[in-house]
Amino acid sequence: MDRADTIVVGLGGAGASAAFHLARRGRSVLGLERFGPTHEQGSSHGRSRIYRTAYFEGAAYVPLVQRAQVLWRELQSESRAPILRPTGGLVLGTPESPSVAGALRVAKACRLEHELLDAEEVGRRYPQFRLASGEVAVWDPNAGALFPENCVRAHADGARAAGAALRYDEPLVSWSASSDGVEVRTARALYRAAHLVLSVGAWTRETVTDLRLPLEIERQFMLWFPPTDPATARPERMPVFLWDRGPEEHTYGLPDFGDGVKLGTWSGRISTSPGAVDRTFTAAEAEPVRRFVAERLRGVRSTETDHTSCLYTNTPDHHFVLGRHPRHDRVVVVSACSGHGFKFTSVIGEVVDRLVGGEDPGFDLSLFDPGRFEDPAGQSPAGADGRSPR
Ligand SMILES: Cc1cc2nc3c(=O)[nH]c(=O)nc-3n(C[C@H](O)[C@H](O)[C@H](O)COP(=O)(O)OP(=O)(O)OC[C@H]3O[C@@H](n4cnc5c(N)ncnc54)[C@H](O)[C@@H]3O)c2cc1C
Structure with missing residues (x-):
């Protein structure tokens, strides 16, 4: 050319x-x-990404994410490889947590299909998740996974x-x-x-x-954990989820698409350039995620079988x-x-x-x-x- x-x-x-x-x-x-x-x-x-619609980051994202979903489905109709997998999604935390309050606010403002579930209802529908007292979940039926x-x-x-x-x-x-x-x-x-x-x-x-541009490069790890009960971790049974457990404790997860349940938390490891990123994986990186599995998930072993690093490019x-x-x-x-x-x-x-x-x-x-x-x-x-x- x-x-x-x-x-x-x-x-x-x-x-x-x-x-x-x-x-x-x-x-x-x-x-x-x-x-x-x-x-x-x-x-x-990293094999999977979450998509969701009740976008707590702001209502301005909703028309974009809705159009994005139409285009992903079109791409799927042209591709033999899996592009997306609807699973529904849960945003969990206390009612005041920014993710839960934001998802609810945006869902209502944009008239999106959603439900607010108390801990008992989450336990009935999704016994894999152990909610703490006072925690709730916003159910987003139009959420799922993409295969990047x-x-x-x-x-x-x-x-x-x-x-x-x-x-x-x-x-x-x-x-x-x-x-x-x-x-x-x-x-x-x-x-x-x-x-x-x-x-x-x-x-x-x-x-x-x-x-x-005041961009910060943040190195993150994704980890995969094997289910002890494969039935509860399958995408038909386990939705994608985000869990706000405190101002600095956020965990996301995706069901087992064959490699185990994928989880990540923010590490907060900041670098100035992609060339200077430290990609060393240590027990200290894994510990908060292992603890999350042990404390908050049922039917998943708390020792990871795989991990990989990935870069966020953050604006202020x-x-x-x-x-x-x-x-x-x-x-x-x-x-x-x-x-x-x-x-x-x-x-x-x-x-x-x-x-x-x-x-x-x-x-x-x-x-x-x-x-x-x-x-x-x-x-x-x-x-x-x-x-x-x-
Ligand atoms: C751990 C992790 C989990 C995430 N989870 C989610 C999620 O669940 N849902 C979600 O929506 N988003 C998620 N994200 C964010 C999402 O993955 C990113 O926003 C998205 O992949 C960014 O795409 P990009 O095209 O900007 O960057 P990239 O896909 O990295 O593409 C940039 C490309 O530019 C190339 N390049 C750089 N410099 C040059 C050059 N000089 N010449 C030629 N090529 C160059 C690079 O090699 C690279 O291929 C996650 C991100 C991470 C790191």
């Missing part, structure tokens, strides 16, 4: 979807990726089938933009195009230096970065993470295509404005509900 219409840099969750939607709309797309087609260095691996490696692969395959050229093991070294177009330099070549999409996840701060307000570069009309910047972005990557690709085309994105993106951190007064947009566990 001599000169693409759009270059997409970073072909993880968001970038593969952007390449897919851009190519499907007839644009000539060149995709460039630092590593291989799916890899464990970024944020879109399959999602990224299906988007990349679809992009290629629509004519996109995707080049792996070819990192961007530098980029520039003018009113005439964009240039991207890699170790192998200099590419020119009309538009540029920068979807480089944890590498955003060092790639989009002029925006001074925990909302995404998604929009046109404030000084370069031809450049779209995407960092949909802060620990909860994967479920949106299907719709993000569609939004990116519209932004590139100069169309109305179809959603209110003001919460995600890439320029919001340049103006210190704009750092806490309305609707910020604090830290998000996914």
Whole structure:
């Protein structure tokens, strides 16, 4: 491809979807990726991700997540590999905890199907969970799991089938933009195009230096625990869940899709760059999760059989970065993470295509404005509900 219409840099969750939607709309797309087609260095691996609808992070996310679910189902209809698995979801904690109170508030405000369950009712429906006295749960029937490696692969395959050229093991070294177009330099070549999409996840701060994005890279571990009673941990019996057990104690979990029940908590291990991340797994990392299993789950052994690390790219307000570069009309910047972005990557690709085309994105993106951190007064947009566990 001599000169693409759009270059997409970073072909993880968001970038593969952007390449897919851009190519499907007839644009000539060149995709460039630092590593291989799916890899464990970024944020879109680890076999499963939660999706949910009663989005306690703010009602502004609800139309996006609803559209994302439509697009995931469409992708599933084109893919032989599993893309999503509805299971329903529980947000557990005290009624005052930010996740429970927020999920309830948003479910009511957006008229989403939901139920508030007391501990007794949770025990009747889902005896795997041991609630503490006073804890409740919000039931979100439109929640479930996504299989991220399959999602990224299906988007990349679809992009290629629509004519996109995707080049792996070819990192961007530098980029520039003018009113005439964009240039991207890699170790192998200099590419020119009309538009540029920068979807480089944890590498955003060092790639989009002029925006001074105050991003923090947070290393997380995911752990897998074997069920002692396989029946109770199957996706038909165990929903995905988030559990607020105190200001600093948040655990999420997904049922056993064949490798055991997957769990994670926040480690709070912060680095300044993906290259400086300490990925050492120690007993101290595992201990809080093992304790959670022993104290709060029935039918699951409290010794993990597997683990892997993964990177959050956190903004201070925990909302995404998604929009046109404030000084370069031809450049779209995407960092949909802060620990909860994967479920949106299907719709993000569609939004990116519209932004590139100069169309109305179809959603209110003001919460995600890439320029919001340049103006210190704009750092806490309305609707910020604090830290998000996914
Ligand atoms: C442990 C963990 C659990 C999570 N759980 C959930 C969940 O349950 N639900 C949910 O919705 N979200 C969840 N998330 C968040 C979600 O996974 C991320 O928001 C999402 O995967 C981010 O996608 P991305 O495309 O921004 O980043 P990535 O998928 O990491 O993609 C960025 C890509 O850019 C490439 N790249 C970087 N620099 C360059 C360069 N110079 N040149 C070329 N390519 C480059 C990278 O190699 C990478 O492939 C979780 C995240 C983690 C870490």
